[in-house]
Amino acid sequence: MSSKPFDSASPLEPIPIDASLTLVPRVRLTLTVHPANPSHTSSVDDWQLKKALLDFLRSSLAAPLSVPDGDLELRRVKDVRKRRRDEPVGHGSLVIRDLGFLKGSRGSRAAAEEEEGGEEGVRVLEEKYADWKRYLVEKMNGMDLVLGGVKFVLSAEMxxxxxxxxxxxxxxxxxxxxxxxxxxxxxxxxxxxxxxxxxxxxxxxxxxxxxxxxxxxxxxxxxxxxxxxxxxxxxxxxxxxxxxxxxxxxxxxxxxxxxxxxxxxxxxxxxxxxxxxxxxxxxxxxxxxxxxxxxxxxxxxxxxxxxxxxxxRMTSLASGPYRSEVPKHISRYSPERTRPKRFRE
Incomplete structure (x- = not known):
């Protein structure tokens, strides 16, 4: 198959690579949670943290995002008392799969060019997609979260x-x-x-x-x-x-x-x-x-x-001290060095 479709594919376009396998676009962020006070020794409530992040995605972005629970994974550190002061109390990942809103927010000319397979339309969409990902990281990285009366700081990176x-x-x-x-x-x-x-x-x-x-x-x-x-x-x-x-x-x-x-x-x-x-x-x-x-x-x-x-190594072993050739002092046809017997006719 020609490589041209992959080279010119839109960043928001699914790409079939097999009769049953398809590459689908998504954005993924790695999340870590640190206490605002490094000496804090209480574990973070992962359920409250998850709810706070989902609410933020729905209400605090220019384009609200509705993320299924399964696409936001959060895990808290088992024993916070054993962590070092600079280590997080929780970590996880966020995956955003519904990116259709990025298509509808562009100019009509760029949208038309993309629908027709135009390179300019794809280039414009790639730029807009990259800008939106930077915007999302900037909004989430360094967020202050107050959970159960304790202040935490969220770090987000791609x-x-x-x-x-x-x-x-x-x-x-x-x-x-x-x-x-x-x-x-x-x-x-x-x-x-x-x-x-x-x-x-x-x-x-x-x-x-x-x-x-x-x-x-x-x-x-x-x-x-x-x-x-x-x-x-x-x-x-x-x-x-x-x-x-x-x-x-x-x-x-x-x-x-x-x-x-x-x-x-x-x-x-x-x-x-x-x-x-x-x-x-x-x-x-x-x-x-x-x-x-x-x-x-x-x-x-x-x-x-x-x-x-x-x-x-195998060749050197075969030709080294364990050679399989017959020693010169032993007869090729006799298992032992014995004196030949003489028989009278």
Whole structure:
């Protein structure tokens, strides 16, 4: 499939990548809650905090937002007395999926150009979308919250992995000043995407296994362009890294996918499509809020080096002190060094 649809897609437009999988736009913020008084030792009431934030979204923004309870996750620290003075008493995330109001608030010319697939309309919408996200972060970051007579301060930020422009700036600086990369000769540019937190079953062969399949995964991501290398593995640490209260997390739920494209252009367009979106499967109410990043460490290059190193070790062992050749002092045909017997005719 040509990469043109991904390159010119509107930031608010769903992008189908498979017969049953679609990338849907959303905005995600990471939230942390600190007490206004660092010496405060009482835990935050997560129910009151959630209600206060939902009320704020409905009543204090230029365009009111109605967010379902499930899209605002808040977790309080188990034992506040054990926290350091600079650590939060609660943390969580906010996901906003209903972004249709951004389309209706633009000029008629830009809207018409977007409906016709005009590049100018898409560019205008991208700018407006970026401005609104900055506005949302500015409104929520540093909010004062009074819960149960105690004052708290909310911090809100957008993950770097949710900003395509932010990641593009990051990799351009990395290759400009780091003087290393994965491309072979010429200008060094990234070509490998790393995805975490994807549901394993969505990349498995139906009625065969619940484990992610290399073939299915390759078929899905080849929609973005020609693939040079691909890796699929279980990602059991994904949930545990994000939340300390996941001792009973079932293994095999998430998978990590690493895709290396033949061309930087396909990598670029895939990153643009994947950033700031969730994965939705037809017939499922679940939306996967995965994490996307680009490979800075040469995943496939290092994997090949490890394989070659193991192969070299095996070769050296075979030719080292444990050689399998027959010692010279022992007869090739006799298991022991014995004197030949003579028989009379």
């Amino acid at each position: 993950p770097v992995s949710d900003s395509f422009e932010g990641m593009r700036k990051e990799w351009e600086e990395f290759y400009a000043f780091g003087n290393r990369g994965n491309s072979r000769g010429g200008r060094q540019e990234p070509d490998t995407i790393v995805l975490r937190g994807l549901p394993s079953r969505w990349f498995a062969e139906p009625r065969v296994s619940s484990k992610p399949s290399m073939l299915v995964t390759h078929t899905i991501f080849s929609t973005f362009g020609s693939i040079r290398n691909i890796s699929v593995a279980d990602d059991d640490d994904f949930g545990r890294e994000r939340d300390e209260d996941t001792d009973g997390l079932v293994s095999g739920l998430h998978c990590k996918i690493v895709v290396q494209f033949e061309k930087h252009r396909d990598f670029h367009n895939a990153m643009k499509a994947l950033c700031g979106r969730s994965l939705e499967k037809q017939g499922s109410r679940l939306r996967a809020d995965y994490e996307v990043s680009w490979d800075k460490d040469g995943f496939f290059r290092n994997s090949r080096s490890e394989t070659q190193e193991k192969s070299s």
